[in-house]
Amino acid sequence: MSISATAADTKAVAKPVRRTSAKTVWLLAPGVVWMFLFLVTPILMMIYVSFWTQTTFKITPALTVQSWVTFFTTDTYLSALWTTVRIWLIVLASTLIVGYPAALYVGLFVKNKTVQTALLVLCVIPFWTSFLIRVLAWRPMLGKEGAINLILQGLGVIDHPIEVLLFSELSVIIGMTQIYCVFMVGPIAFMMGRIDQSVIEAAQDLGAGFWRIFRTIILPLTMPGVVVGAIFVSVMVLGEFATAAALSGRKVNLLGNIIVTQVGSLKWAFAAVVGVVLTVLMGIVVAALLRVVDLRKEL
Amino acid sequence: MQAGGIKLSLGIYTMLFLVFLYAPMVVLAILSFQTGPEGGPQFPIIEWSTYWYRHLFGLTPPSRIAPLPINEALVRSLVLSVMTMVVSTVLGVTSAQAFRRRFTGSGIIFYLIVLGMMVPGVLVGLGMALVANALGIDRHWWGTAFVLHVVYTYPFAFLVMLAILNRFDQSVEEASWSLGVSPARTFRKVTFPLIFPGVLSAMLFAFTLSYDEFSRTLFASGRDLTLPLAIYGTFSVEVHPNVFAFGVLTTIFSFALLGVYAILMMLSIRRAKRIAIQEEA
Numbered sequence: 001m002s003i004s005a006t007a008a009d010t011k012a013v014a015k016p017v018r019r020t021s022a023k024t025v026w027l028l029a030p031g032v033v034w035m036f037l038f039l040v041t042p043i044l045m046m047i048y049v050s051f052w053t054q055t056t057f058k059i060t061p062a063l064t065v066q067s068w069v070t071f072f073t074t075d076t077y078l079s080a081l082w083t084t085v086r087i088w089l090i091v092l093a094s095t096l097i098v099g100y101p102a103a104l105y106v107g108l109f110v111k112n113k114t115v116q117t118a119l120l121v122l123c124v125i126p127f128w129t130s131f132l133i134r135v136l137a138w139r140p141m142l143g144k145e146g147a148i149n150l151i152l153q154g155l156g157v158i159d160h161p162i163e164v165l166l167f168s169e170l171s172v173i174i175g176m177t178q179i180y181c182v183f184m185v186g187p188i189a190f191m192m193g194r195i196d197q198s199v200i201e202a203a204q205d206l207g208a209g210f211w212r213i214f215r216t217i218i219l220p221l222t223m224p225g226v227v228v229g230a231i232f233v234s235v236m237v238l239g240e241f242a243t244a245a246a247l248s249g250r251k252v253n254l255l256g257n258i259i260v261t262q263v264g265s266l267k268w269a270f271a272a273v274v275g276v277v278l279t280v281l282m283g284i285v286v287a288a289l290l291r292v293v294d295l296r297k298e299l
Numbered sequence: 300m301q302a303g304g305i306k307l308s309l310g311i312y313t314m315l316f317l318v319f320l321y322a323p324m325v326v327l328a329i330l331s332f333q334t335g336p337e338g339g340p341q342f343p344i345i346e347w348s349t350y351w352y353r354h355l356f357g358l359t360p361p362s363r364i365a366p367l368p369i370n371e372a373l374v375r376s377l378v379l380s381v382m383t384m385v386v387s388t389v390l391g392v393t394s395a396q397a398f399r400r401r402f403t404g405s406g407i408i409f410y411l412i413v414l415g416m417m418v419p420g421v422l423v424g425l426g427m428a429l430v431a432n433a434l435g436i437d438r439h440w441w442g443t444a445f446v447l448h449v450v451y452t453y454p455f456a457f458l459v460m461l462a463i464l465n466r467f468d469q470s471v472e473e474a475s476w477s478l479g480v481s482p483a484r485t486f487r488k489v490t491f492p493l494i495f496p497g498v499l500s501a502m503l504f505a506f507t508l509s510y511d512e513f514s515r516t517l518f519a520s521g522r523d524l525t526l527p528l529a530i531y532g533t534f535s536v537e538v539h540p541n542v543f544a545f546g547v548l549t550t551i552f553s554f555a556l557l558g559v560y561a562i563l564m565m566l567s568i569r570r571a572k573r574i575a576i577q578e579e580a
Contacts, residue, residue, distance in 0.1 A: 027397035028408060031390045031453065035411050038446040039418065042426025049429045102316040105309040119313070126320050129553050130511050132530045133546035137323035139538060140330050145341040147326045178319060210305050239419020242514065246534045256421045256514075263518060268429060275425050282419070 043279070050272035059269045067273045077258065081277065084254045087172065087244075088237045088285075094177045095233050096226065099184035103225075106185075107192025108218070120189060127182050135246045138175045142166040142247075167249030175243045180236055184229035191225030192218075227293045234285050238278060255281075324550070331543035336362040340540050351544040364539050368529050375440055376510055376526035382441070383448040383509035388501045390449070391456025392494070395464050416454040420514030423447055428518040438521035447515040452508045456501035463497030495567050503560045507553065 053062040071077045102123070110116045126134060141147050142165040149161040164170055195218065203213045241256030255278045262271035330340060335350030336359070353359045357366055394412065398405065427447055431438050438444070471493070475485040491498075513527035520528065526549070533542050 021402075024397045024400055024402055027393045031394040031412060031457070032408060034390060034446070034449065034453070035415060038427065039415050039423060039450045040411075042423050042430050043418070044426075045429045045433065046422065046426040049433075098316065098319070101309055102313045105306075105313045109306050109309060122317055123320065126324070128507060128557060129324070129550045130527065130530070130546065132511075132513060132527055132534075133327070133549060134323065136530070136534070136538065136542060136546065137327040140326050140340055140342075140543075141323045143341055147322070147342065150342055178323070182320075235417055235419065239421050239514070241421060242531065242534070245531075256419075259421055259425060260517070263425065263428070268432065271425055272429065275422050278419070279422060 054269035103188035183232035387453040395460035424518035444520035452505035
């Protein structure tokens with residue numbers, strides 16, 4: 001099914017450009033075919049299988065909505081959906097709050113280009129190292145005998161270790177904020193760099209204070225960066241399960257965790273339902289974010 | 300002045316932000332030098348030692364803590380990353396080459412390719428496992444997982460190449476063609492040296508992303524573990540400092556890779572400059 005669709009597409013591509021058409025098609029074909037076979041087909045398969053019949057250990061292609069009914073009538077799954085939405089919103093807000101001031105400083109206040117690049121590279125380097133190790137690194141930080149508790153106790157700020165730091169929703173949020181705020185800082189700092197300095201100077205000459213300049217010039221002009229960052233962060237947080245698995249002590253169950261558990265117990269049809277729910281949720285979020293700012297016009 | 304105060308406080312904030320980014324890794328690195336096998340993954344450091352590094356390589360006497368299953372996993376991960384790097388770079392270069400000419404449907408194809416890096420691994424991984432099950436294909440890291448790695452890294456290679464190709468002057472190639480040089484030779488002698496920095500970046504992206512990739516691999520790779528899967532396996536059990544020691548080593552490996560990239564990049568820029576000077580003389 002999908003293969004014939006590919007052929008039809010590439011033919012449609014080929015028609016208008018006469019002389020270079022064959023070459024263009026040949027250059028594009030491998031990549032497009034690859035994406036159809038290994039990206040589009042699996043996603044379509046997931047939608048299809050979500051309507052299959054699930055017995056204890058296997059699935060049969062007799063169509064039913066049983067798995068869907070189970071999902072929307074079971075509290076565990078509905079609460080996982082709610083947890084996913086809640087964690088996503090909190091992490092989105094926290095990456096923005098944590099990342100924006102840093103992007104503001106690097107993009108606007110650092111005038112020396114070399115220092116600016118060095119600071120941006122410092123922000124990006126952690127992205128280069130293993131994701132799982134970065135998640136795991138929060139355990140000795142947040143634990144009952146972890147670095148943060150030791151330091152706070154040493155300073156005499158607290159008498160007893162704060163236990164809520166690890167194996168809680170808070171630890172998942174802290175971990176995700178650190179891991180994903182890079183994707184917020186990058187696009188915002190990029191937009192900061194494009195702001196015409198003379199606009200800000202003109203506002204200053206006219207007597208505007210910093211907050212006024214921030215509200216009327218800097219914030220609106222960096223909104224496209226915020227939206228791009230928000231799309232990155234949203235897509236990644238919604239598809240997450242490893243951070244919750246490592247830092248929540250099984251207390252936080254995201255939709256991703258449900259998929260992993262269901263696959264583990266061979267409930268393929270049910271895992272597919274959760275997958276489709278997640279896909280739809282993501283589609284809505286990305287579409288809504290693109291509504292906020294017209295990226296094509298702004299970039 | 301007010302602006303000065305704001306600049307200062309934002310500067311201090313940015314320093315704290317960097318501490319937030321790096322502190323966990325620093326703590327992890329310190330704790331990897333905990334004594335073993337009785338020292339746990341927390342402070343205080345009972346005694347500084349390289350026990351857990353030796354433990355990683357199987358150089359310590361057997362203890363109740365099982366060594367990480369990383370020997371074969373490392374080989375698999377490296378082979379998989381190289382395979383992914385080669386295929387996604389080739390696909391990225393060819394597709395970006397096609398995008399230099401305008402054609403109808405380019406918008407849809409662009410989004411189709413970029414979709415590969417946006418769709419979460421857990422979804423494609425699940426979908427691929429379902430396809431494999433339905434077709435009766437066994438799942439392997441070199442098969443089902445490999446094709447998903449390419450789905451993920453090929454868009455990065457494509458975008459990098461697109462940015463590079465958009466920048467360079469087509470008339471150089473046209474000059475070569477009009478002098479009667481064959482297209483294949485033109486690509487080798489003219490186009491490729493010009494796009495080489497882009498190819499190098501695409502390769503670095505593909506290799507690193509594939510080497511660390513894990514959510515796609517989880518469902519699609521079957522029985523044999525890759526390196527990230529071996530680490531993920533430790534999440535559900537008690538963590539020992541041997542995982543920290545491994546974390547330090549793999550981070551050093553990532554930085555070494557970045558270093559090799561920087562050196563190759565510098566060499567290519569120097570070569571370009573030398574040629575430019577020769578032409579002027």
